[in-house]
Amino acid sequence: MSLLIREASAMAFRLCHPLRCSSFSPVHVRKSILARKFSVRNQILEPIESQKLVMEIKEKLERDHLSLPLGKNGRDDEDMILWFLKDRKFSVEDAVTKLTKAIKWRQEFGVSELSKESVESIAETGKAYVHDFLDVNDRPVLIVVASKHFPATQDPTENEKLCVFLIEKALSELPAGKEQILGIFDLRGFGPENADIKFLTFLFDIFYYYYPKRLGEVLFVDAPFVFQPIWQLVKPLLKSYASLVRFCSADTVRKEYFTEETLPMDFRN
Template sequence: MVLKLYPNYLPSPSIVPIHYNKPTKFRNFCVRNCSSGNLDVDNSRKLVLEVKERLKNEYHDLPVGKKGRDDESMILWFLKDRKFCVDEAVNRLSKAIKWRQEFGVDNLSEDSMKNAIKTGKSSVHDFLDVYGRPVLIVDASKHFPGMQDEDEKLCVFQIEKALSMLPEGQEQILGIIDLRGFGTANADMNFLTFLFDVFYYYYPKRLGQVLMVDAPFLFKPLWQLAKSLLKKHASLVRFCSVQTVREEYFTEETVPALFRDENATQNCPQT
């Protein structure tokens, strides 16, 4: 399986606490030479409607409504991701919507996932980072292979929850993987592949950066394998210390409790 991710584009820093309360040129249906990746409103609207009609005619069995084949905001997002190429957007969107339907994304809820949430494997932080991004935290020491269905569902549930917290003007989330206490029993290449695969195919450009915190030496072989699959997109990943997380991504008031330990390792691992 070949994984593809996109490079990170960070917005201007801001702190927003969250409380759950050349000319445009057409050729083969694609817009070329759009340096900003955007079109004017009229042309964007025309392409959204074109994709919408294509999905209706070619994939009429797909669901409609929010995150369905007629969700214009979702259509626009995938058009931007595919550089406004209608053919590519239709292909990618049809697969994403079908995946959501088969995976049962819309059926995931706090209640249905309550047992998995109690494990503490992952959580969504109550506050944004200093760049205004929702924060998804994974505790790798609590993950064990063999519970694939539960882990994948929990992963997608938390991604959906983090995305629901996006403030106006923000488009990406921050992922933090706490590797303190990580051991060979926690190694799971299949899940790591699933995680990045889901972001590329079904949540394109939603993952702004991934912090690997205090990675032990034994994590290196697993990372080298993952890195070979991710190739240039491995640049999304930054290995750092707990201190870096506290000082560069949060304020004293918003830092996650998991990273408030003053006795945590201070050195940044090398990769």
């Protein structure tokens, strides 16, 4: 790293020497060097350095949060620690804070206890499922059929369990080297009786806090006019995830996201 900084300093001096570039002051040179230094730091983090940060977090969690569980998705899960480090731009303190919250949530929600049998009754409604095939970008696909969601008569707790179970299932189907999933909200036939701002907020909240950067894109398919005021209410609550949303048609889904063989049955007509 020090070699890179020395080279950056030499380059900045050559480019901005008074005889060559009188418009640059020493202040500009110093700023250029600092910018280059931080650019290198943010873009390239050696595996050895990353591992040191992972071990630092493991030790900190063991020291300060001994009650947190061990094992997969626990306080000693190095893959999970590294993922949250990347999400928090390699800030140890920020990663520890977010990671601790995520592990506690998983424990309290009972994520490890969710199974196909435990969500079977709500899953039979067909309101949400993980598609059998990947999209053209090799992403697992989570599909929500909004017209089958009835918040007035369906148990919200069961809805949340199904949601988390399907997210876990989609992530378990990630191909090697892939990190994100595609979410599709099929809004065809959506009506006021299907509106559920609380659940939509819950969905994006868990992606933000507990599955950061796992959602690559969200498609809102054939959104009717009645959905627009709901979107205007929810959009400010979604934070950075609002930028992942794309309003599109069912035809766009067919042509841009799947092949004829991998197209979901709901989009074949």
